[in-house]
Amino acid sequence: MSTGRHRLASPAAATTRKAVRSPLGITAIVVALIATAAIAVPAGLNALGCGETRYLRVSTTQSVAPVLREAATEFNSDDPSYGGTCVYAQVDEIAPHRIMDSLSGNRPGDSTITPHVWVPESSAWVELARVSSGGAHGIETDPPSLASSPVVLAAPPDAEGMPAQDDADWTMLLPGERDPDRPVVMVDPNRGADGMTVMQAVRAHLGTGDDADTAMTDFVRDVQLDSTFGEIDLTSVFTGSAAARDRTAPVIAVPEQAVVSYNLRRADSAPELQAYYIGDGTVSLDYPYVTTTVDSALGSAAADLYEVVRGDEYRDRLRELGFRDPGGEASSLLASQPGVIAAAPPTHEDLTGDALLASITDWNRLSMPSRTLVLADASAGMAENLDGGLPRIEIAKRAALLGLSLFPDETDMGLWLMAEGYGPSGRDKAADMHPLGAADDGDVTRRREMVDVAENLEVEGGGSRLYDNILAAYDEVQAGYQEDKINSVILLTAGQDEGSSEISHEELVAALQDRFDPRRPVTMFIIGFGDGAEERELAAIARATSGSSFVTDDPDEIGDFFLSSISRRLCVPDCDN
Numbered sequence: 272m273s274t275g276r277h278r279l280a281s282p283a284a285a286t287t288r289k290a291v292r293s294p295l296g297i298t299a300i301v302v303a304l305i306a307t308a309a310i311a312v313p314a315g316l317n318a319l320g321c322g323e324t325r326y327l328r329v330s331t332t333q334s335v336a337p338v339l340r341e342a343a344t345e346f347n348s349d350d351p352s353y354g355g356t357c358v359y360a361q362v363d364e365i366a367p368h369r370i371m372d373s374l375s376g377n378r379p380g381d382s383t384i385t386p387h388v389w390v391p392e393s394s395a396w397v398e399l400a401r402v403s404s405g406g407a408h409g410i411e412t413d414p415p416s417l418a419s420s421p422v423v424l425a426a427p428p429d430a431e432g433m434p435a436q437d438d439a440d441w442t443m444l445l446p447g448e449r450d451p452d453r454p455v456v457m458v459d460p461n462r463g464a465d466g467m468t469v470m471q472a473v474r475a476h477l478g479t480g481d482d483a484d485t486a487m488t489d490f491v492r493d494v495q496l497d498s499t500f501g502e503i504d505l506t507s508v509f510t511g512s513a514a515a516r517d518r519t520a521p522v523i524a525v526p527e528q529a530v531v532s533y534n535l536r537r538a539d540s541a542p543e544l545q546a547y548y549i550g551d552g553t554v555s556l557d558y559p560y561v562t563t564t565v566d567s568a569l570g571s572a573a574a575d576l577y578e579v580v581r582g583d584e585y586r587d588r589l590r591e592l593g594f595r596d597p598g599g600e601a602s603s604l605l606a607s608q609p610g611v612i613a614a615a616p617p618t619h620e621d622l623t624g625d626a627l628l629a630s631i632t633d634w635n636r637l638s639m640p641s642r643t644l645v646l647a648d649a650s651a652g653m654a655e656n657l658d659g660g661l662p663r664i665e666i667a668k669r670a671a672l673l674g675l676s677l678f679p680d681e682t683d684m685g686l687w688l689m690a691e692g693y694g695p696s697g698r699d700k701a702a703d704m705h706p707l708g709a710a711d712d713g714d715v716t717r718r719r720e721m722v723d724v725a726e727n728l729e730v731e732g733g734g735s736r737l738y739d740n741i742l743a744a745y746d747e748v749q750a751g752y753q754e755d756k757i758n759s760v761i762l763l764t765a766g767q768d769e770g771s772s773e774i775s776h777e778e779l780v781a782a783l784q785d786r787f788d789p790r791r792p793v794t795m796f797i798i799g800f801g802d803g804a805e806e807r808e809l810a811a812i813a814r815a816t817s818g819s820s821f822v823t824d825d826p827d828e829i830g831d832f833f834l835s836s837i838s839r840r841l842c843v844p845d846c847d848n
Contacts (some may be wrong), residue, residue: 279436289352308828315726321356327572329362330386333502334528335362335417335558338588339390342580348660351572358572362386367391368461371400374410374563387564390417392502392526393464393556395622399631402624414559418594421555421616422468423546425505425533425642428610430520437612439547441472443602444522445486446493454521456508459498460634461746464622466498471622484838485831492636492837496679498638505533506553511540522547526556528660531593531608542570545610555599555626626747636799636840642683642756647671647728647765649690649699651734652765655801658824663800664730667763670798670829672724674761675718677833680708682757686721689740690767691733698740699731704751717769733772737764738779741795741812757840762797765805766822776808783815789844794818796836798829817846 331339343360351358365384372448373385391397400410424439434443434448442448444455458466473490477483488790503525509702520542549633562573579585590602599615607611622630653664671686675768678684685704693699744760752758768776787793795813797820799806806822813820819839821832839846 288541289365299668303534321352321357324357324359325359325569327360327388327569327576328384328386329360329388329390329576330365330370330384331362331390332367332392332558333364333634334392334526334532335390336362338585338592339580339796341588342576342585346572346576351575353568355572356568358568360572360576366462366475367396367464370822371396379651383711385563387562387566387569388576389561389563390558391464391556391561393554393622394559395464395467395554395562397559397628398623398765399627401604402628410561410563414556415577415581416597418558418589419498419555419561419597419599420528420558421548421599421618422465422524422553423527423530423548423616424548425523425525425530425544427509427520427542428545429542433522433547436545437548437616438550439840441469441549442476444469444473444490444494444524446489449522450519452519454497454505454519455494456497456499456521456523457494458503458524459500460631462500463502464525464554464556465526466634467622467630469629470634471626472549472553474630474633475621481835482487484841485835487633487841488637488834491634492677495634497637498613505529505544506537506541509533509537509541509544510541513536515541526601527595527611528593530610531605534594534608534610535744543609543725546612548612548616550617551702552619554620554622555618557597558594566580613747634650634843636757639840640681640683640756640757642748642751642753642758643678643761644685644687644744644759645671645674645750645761646687646740647725648737648764648765649688649692649728649731650737650765650771651690651730651732652735652767652769653800654730655710655765657801657826659685661826663765664728666826667799668725668728669826670763670833671728671743671831672722674724675707675721677837678827680716680718683753684717684721684789686724686729687740687744688731689737690731691736692731697734697736697750697771698743704834718819734769735764735767737766737768738772738774742774742779742782745783745786745793745795745816749788749791752791752793754791758791758793760793761836762795764797764799764804765801766799766806766809768805770810776811780811780815783812787844789817793818794839794843795820796839797821798823798826798832817842817844819846 339374342363343362346357351550370389388464424523426433457469460466460470477486527546530544533544560577562570590604601613604772647667654662656661657666683704684707686702688701689697691697701724702721705717707709708716710716748758748760795816797809797819799822801824804822809820817834
């Protein structure tokens with residue numbers, strides 16, 4: 272897995288900062304305020320002639336919003352009235368996941384943002400709203416499409432290692448299948464259907480099983496730091512600056528329309544981008560016009576607004592912005608744009624129901640922050656050489672340092688050392704739980720502190736008090752359980768207790784089975800070093816918590832073991848042991 276490279280700034284954050292700083296950004300904000308006022312003013316002027324004045328709330332994506340605002344202005348200019356009720360359309364850009372939650376009743380406090388008309392980028396959001404725990408009520412079941420745009424991969428045409436434009440493959444996003452310095456940028460699948468598309472496609476390629484879960488873990492951990500939380504503005508990634516030109520260009524999963532929009536407005540110093548189409552098929556975003564209200568006046572207004580926006584004038588505006596027609600056909604204008612292929616690419620409709628939920632669940636479980644207590648063995652058994660090579664304690668150091676490199680700054684991590692040499696408790700609480708990226712008063716991060724402890728780890732001597740320490744560590748993590756994190760204990764050990772604990776192996780397993788709560792799981796991940804480790808005993812301990820154990824005499828396998836352990840998140844609490 273690629274490590275150590277510079278990560279990209281958040282495109283959304285960069286765009287916001289740029290807009291606020293620049294004169295053009297200030298102008299855009301003023302224009303937006305004027306546009307909002309222009310929509311609201313007719314209602315105020317006409318209020319005396321209406322029995323009631325109401326607003327048709329329309330929520331859509333950033334890319335489609337300009338067209339819907341123009342259509343709303345035309346709709347409002349006719350002073351529409353329905354049975355004495357005047358209705359005026361207002362268009363807002365609200366993240367689709369917030370709308371989905373509001374429609375499904377998952378966030379009752381957000382009822383003020385629930386739209387009467389919803390135009391997300393994909394019907395996948397409508398499907399998610401229907402299959403959510405609350406279930407969406409009053410939502411249109413067969414909405415018409417305003418436009419379409421296939422999900423593509425975007426990169427400069429001269430980017431090294433890229434395939435033919437019409438023969439890209441989702442596998443090129445996987446670690447090991449691309450230049451390790453080339454980042455993959457995608458929308459967090461919780462925030463965009465293009466991100467869901469990537470996750471569904473990667474999972475379909477990898478299949479199921481332990482090896483597939485480990486590969487999926489490698490993929491998510493590699494791309495999550497470059498994922499964004501909203502529509503990707505390619506101009507904020509390819510800025511044309513010297514720094515941007517000097518770094519390896521990322522490959523970005525976006526709608527084709529985003530590539531067209533970027534090429535039309537990119538800086539002269541920024542590279543032109545090319546859309547790479549997936550040879551085996553991709554998902555086409557369909558921008559459905561969804562009526563969510565059952566109110567008769569608002570429903571009639573929604574139908575009339577649709578008649579406006581589906582007119583030739585606004586179809587042409589959508590084409591000018593780089594969209595295809597609903598059936599996937601490219602206009603002559605789109606066909607003339609650089610970086611795209613006019614012929615409709617092969618598409619599929621796999622992004623529905625269970626596949627959607629699975630893709631988002633995989634991402635959330637694998638990218639969720641961790642809360643982990645590392646329990647490292649410093650007993651006399653760790654002084655023994657591993658298969659005639661380095662002492663076990665040296666391998667434990669390497670494992671601890673590797674583990675630290677795999678966890679992001681948001682991880683809460685603590686470190687206990689165990690050996691009878693530490694005194695009556697048989698352990699030294701070297702570092703309590705703390706975010707790895709947080710710094711103390713001397714600006715030394717917890718990660719740096721733990722690296723120092725790991726690098727200076729030495730054998731303390733005596734027995735390990737293995738079973739006593741495992742139970743104490745488990746109780747420590749469970750007592751401070753946090754719902755929004757993966758809670759676990761990672762054990763690095765010679766794998767022998769040799770009667771040093773007050774409890775037996777059988778008592779430990781029974782205690783862990785009793786403590787394990789599937790609704791609040793704390794999981795044991797165990798790495799044992801050398802053939803002296805009690806492999807069966809360690810496996811039984813891990814199984815009691817839906818965890819996993821590995822015993823090895825090959826230091827090079829430890830990285831794979833960490834990834835495999837992390838992949839267990841996909842099955843906890845129902846892992847098949």
